[in-house]
Amino acid sequence: MDIASGLLHGFAVALAPANLLWCFIGVLLGTVVGILPGLGPPATIAMLLPLTALMNPAGAIIMLAGIYYGAKYGGSTTSILLNVPGESASVVTCIDGYQMARKGRAGPALGIAAIASFVAGTFGVLALMLVAPPLARLALAFSSPEYFALMALGLAMVVLLAGRSMVKALLAMLVGLWTAGIGTDVFTSTSRFTFGRMELLSGIDFVVVAIGVFAIGEVLANMEAREEPQALPVPKGLRNLLPTVQDIKDCRFAFANGSIIGFLIGVLPGAGSTIASFISYGVEKAFSRRREQFGTGVIEGVAAPEGANNSETGGALVPLLTLGIPGSGTTAILLAALVLWGFKPGPLFIAENPSMFWGLVASMYIGNVMLLVLNLPLVPLFAQVLRAPVYVLYPLIIGLSVVGVYSISGSLFDLALLAGFGLLGYVMRKLDYPAAPLVLGLVLGGAMERALRQSLMMSEGSLTILVARPLSAAMLVCALLILLIPLFTTLNSWRLRAMEEESK
Amino acid sequence: MRWRSPDCWSGLALAALGGYIVVAAGGWDYLTPDGPGPGFFPRWYGVAMLVLSLLLVLRSDRGHVSDWRGAGRALATWAALALSVALMKAIGFVVAFAALTLFIVAVMYRRSTLVAALTAVALAGAFYLIFPLALGVPLP
Numbered sequence: 001m002d003i004a005s006g007l008l009h010g011f012a013v014a015l016a017p018a019n020l021l022w023c024f025i026g027v028l029l030g031t032v033v034g035i036l037p038g039l040g041p042p043a044t045i046a047m048l049l050p051l052t053a054l055m056n057p058a059g060a061i062i063m064l065a066g067i068y069y070g071a072k073y074g075g076s077t078t079s080i081l082l083n084v085p086g087e088s089a090s091v092v093t094c095i096d097g098y099q100m101a102r103k104g105r106a107g108p109a110l111g112i113a114a115i116a117s118f119v120a121g122t123f124g125v126l127a128l129m130l131v132a133p134p135l136a137r138l139a140l141a142f143s144s145p146e147y148f149a150l151m152a153l154g155l156a157m158v159v160l161l162a163g164r165s166m167v168k169a170l171l172a173m174l175v176g177l178w179t180a181g182i183g184t185d186v187f188t189s190t191s192r193f194t195f196g197r198m199e200l201l202s203g204i205d206f207v208v209v210a211i212g213v214f215a216i217g218e219v220l221a222n223m224e225a226r227e228e229p230q231a232l233p234v235p236k237g238l239r240n241l242l243p244t245v246q247d248i249k250d251c252r253f254a255f256a257n258g259s260i261i262g263f264l265i266g267v268l269p270g271a272g273s274t275i276a277s278f279i280s281y282g283v284e285k286a287f288s289r290r291r292e293q294f295g296t297g298v299i300e301g302v303a304a305p306e307g308a309n310n311s312e313t314g315g316a317l318v319p320l321l322t323l324g325i326p327g328s329g330t331t332a333i334l335l336a337a338l339v340l341w342g343f344k345p346g347p348l349f350i351a352e353n354p355s356m357f358w359g360l361v362a363s364m365y366i367g368n369v370m371l372l373v374l375n376l377p378l379v380p381l382f383a384q385v386l387r388a389p390v391y392v393l394y395p396l397i398i399g400l401s402v403v404g405v406y407s408i409s410g411s412l413f414d415l416a417l418l419a420g421f422g423l424l425g426y427v428m429r430k431l432d433y434p435a436a437p438l439v440l441g442l443v444l445g446g447a448m449e450r451a452l453r454q455s456l457m458m459s460e461g462s463l464t465i466l467v468a469r470p471l472s473a474a475m476l477v478c479a480l481l482i483l484l485i486p487l488f489t490t491l492n493s494w495r496l497r498a499m500e501e502e503s504k
Numbered sequence: 505m506r507w508r509s510p511d512c513w514s515g516l517a518l519a520a521l522g523g524y525i526v527v528a529a530g531g532w533d534y535l536t537p538d539g540p541g542p543g544f545f546p547r548w549y550g551v552a553m554l555v556l557s558l559l560l561v562l563r564s565d566r567g568h569v570s571d572w573r574g575a576g577r578a579l580a581t582w583a584a585l586a587l588s589v590a591l592m593k594a595i596g597f598v599v600a601f602a603a604l605t606l607f608i609v610a611v612m613y614r615r616s617t618l619v620a621a622l623t624a625v626a627l628a629g630a631f632y633l634i635f636p637l638a639l640g641v642p643l644p
Contacts, residue, residue, distance in 0.1 A: 051639075167559055167563075168560070170556050174553040175553075178546070178553070181546055188536070188541065188542050190542040192532065219581075223577050224575065224578050226612070391609045395627055398585060399605075402644070403641065403643060410642065412592060416589060416590075418589070419586045419589050427514075430510075449545040452540070453540045453544065453545070456544075461535060461539060
């Protein structure tokens, strides 16, 4: 199916009344979730995942994706009005956004955030549409060794970029691999790490871990503070929210910068929207004629990161839909959703499920328009969400988590696991262990072990098969280099320190 | 190495897990005539976990000590959640969840008993009306 006919088919799917409604519900929920500090898209998508089992898969993926990119629109509102990011991708928006609000320019800051998100978000979908189908065709040549190498490369990137300590990120990933290994081995029917519990023979459901670590862990972390911060007021009336012509002119480069950098960073596994927004802000500042004013409320300082974190969504969906390899916690949950509905994400996904892929692409164009309409005139209404009492919100999240997990398995043992993984998620936050490598290790662990064992069966036990094939060798070398980077930087810092000592 | 550093004891806990994985994997076939056995992959990541966690323990003198203020509130909430999950089999979701909500609102956020009771009844009632009655989704 070529792009034009694919897109037409996609619009036919996305414009079906039911799918249009799911798209609207997704972007609306996404905006609300984005605005609420402490409740991110991975937690929301994980909580809603069990309920989507009853839905049409096209409608379900349209809704979950709507939450994913809708949250990035909403996140800026909290950053600008509260100086607290609504979600992690909006951290950098606080710098200039909050300063603009303090100077009485909250309206234009909110307006430019919505416009930049729309421009770059649409660019991201366009690029996804153009890049994904040819990449999927290329990936058809992949066999087990290439898949193993690709997953190793993806995990290495996630580990490199996930947190401050690479050792902790690696350990989190290894815990994820171990969790994936719990249950019955599919090759030999040996039960592994089941502690004699019948309930563990079929393994631990990904949803239990995702909801525990993200939703319950996040609620527990937020429970530490008793009082809530106060938001700055939002100006009323659309006219007060629209940026001036000069503002738009000042943001021309930021729109392009955010769109391109966001998409490219999104395609890389592990980098994610937070890094995309930081890099885009850095580039904007480096090339600006008024770089010394950044941090004091410069409108480009809002447009660039907000654009980048929205364009990143399109990029992040490329490896997910073409290779079946997620690059972040949220896309890992989307992968689990596709598997739950009976799909096999990978190079054949687009060819075998054109309605899903093109329907999703078309819905993202529509969803971005919906979000622009929702976020420009209705932002004062959404800002009221910040007044919702947390003592109602947190029990609500806990209740939805419990019901979500129970609806999948009907097992009280899974609820005990949910509580256990919730505590793990909280302790990981406290001790600075990143959650994304754990979730990715869990979601990729089974497939990675399968690919490795199939590769070794092909070579009759010889590990050389992994390096004898050029693509697989190149990816494994890259993975190794990525893991060795911090070693070199450590060695370099020791060398510099030694040189300093010598010169004293 | 600093014994009171969180990196030190979290590293020790992970080293214990790594050790357990290596020992458990030792009980399964590493290689079979058909290829790698069930012990092959776990042995590799178990060894990696053991080595990395010991590295974390050794480097823990440079690690930071987390701010544990507020952790009591989070852990108390977790304990209440764990207790309510344990009681769900006996008293059902609606009552256990209402009790958990009551605890969070009244004890954690120090709202009046009336506000706490109203919130607990409203939330638990909403869950009952939406999930089993409207959507047909069973509750514990």
